[in-house]
Amino acid sequence: METTPARARTHQPxxxxxxxxxxxxxxxxLAPYFPxxxxxxxxxxxxxxxxxxxxxxxxxxxxxxxxxxxxxxVYEAKARxxxxxxxxxxxxxxxxxxxxxxxxxLESTNARALELQQQKDQMLSIFS
Amino acid sequence: METTPARARTHQPxxxxxxxxxxxxxxxxLAPYFPxxxxxxxxxxxxxxxxxxxxxxxxxxxxxxxxxxxxxxVYEAKARxxxxxxxxxxxxxxxxxxxxxxxxxLESTNARALELQQQKDQMLSIFS
Numbered sequence: 621m622e623t624t625p626a627r628a629r630t631h632q633p634x635x636x637x638x639x640x641x642x643x644x645x646x647x648x649x650l651a652p653y654f655p656x657x658x659x660x661x662x663x664x665x666x667x668x669x670x671x672x673x674x675x676x677x678x679x680x681x682x683x684x685x686x687x688x689x690x691x692x693x694v695y696e697a698k699a700r701x702x703x704x705x706x707x708x709x710x711x712x713x714x715x716x717x718x719x720x721x722x723x724x725x726l727e728s729t730n731a732r733a734l735e736l737q738q739q740k741d742q743m744l745s746i747f748s
Numbered sequence: 749m750e751t752t753p754a755r756a757r758t759h760q761p762x763x764x765x766x767x768x769x770x771x772x773x774x775x776x777x778l779a780p781y782f783p784x785x786x787x788x789x790x791x792x793x794x795x796x797x798x799x800x801x802x803x804x805x806x807x808x809x810x811x812x813x814x815x816x817x818x819x820x821x822v823y824e825a826k827a828r829x830x831x832x833x834x835x836x837x838x839x840x841x842x843x844x845x846x847x848x849x850x851x852x853x854l855e856s857t858n859a860r861a862l863e864l865q866q867q868k869d870q871m872l873s874i875f876s
Contacts, residue, residue, distance in 0.1 A: 692837035696828075696837055
């Protein structure tokens with residue numbers, strides 16, 4: 621009689637094992653981050669990074685950071701599929717441009733506020 | 749007698765072919781973007797995306813966009829090696845936070861400038 625533990629017997633294959641057509645047991649490193657009912661997230665990281673690279677990149681970070689690492693990989697894969705030329709680097713360049721624009725606006729508004737403050741102080745000193 | 753064209757004979761292997769130990773000829777799709785004298789850039793994208801994925805991702809974009817695509821992949825690979833948990837997604841989250849902070853500062857400075865303008869207008873109407 622087989623002595624497979626109940627948990628292993630009832631374990632649902634994760635999206636990674638399902639796609640790679642391999643056995644998924646309770647020790648599967650990807651199972652917590654790529655549940656079987658969300659196959660498109662693993663399909664994305666597999667397409668962009670390749671399954672073996674994803675496993676290596678998840679393995680190389682501490683267990684408590686693996687969920688964040690998996691989410692970041694999913695995010696980057698989606699960005700690359702949406703924009704095959706610039707990927708998430710494109711989002712970074714765009715955000716850097718926005719930061720520069722906002723800094724320039726802030727500088728100009730600060731200068732305007734300072735100018736108004738000086739005019740106000742001057743008027744107060746004249747009429748006081 | 750061999751009839752290999754002079755260009756193919758003198759072609760220096762690119763960083764990709766050098767690392768993958770394969771023949772690099774003038775038709776090599778990666779050669780223009782990964783010169784042999786900059787091996788660390790290809791080593792990075794190979795480690796993060798895998799050589800075959802890099803080739804696929806370069807191939808799938810139009811020729812005029814390939815240089816940008818290669819640069820973006822190098823950028824993303826460097827970001828992931830520098831931050832193995834968040835990679836370039838981490839840079840995006842950080843920049844999004846900076847954008848939010850700058851927007852809040854700008855809103856507050858705009859309100860301050862408006863307030864000063866109103867005070868100045870009020871003083872001018874009183875003393876004119």
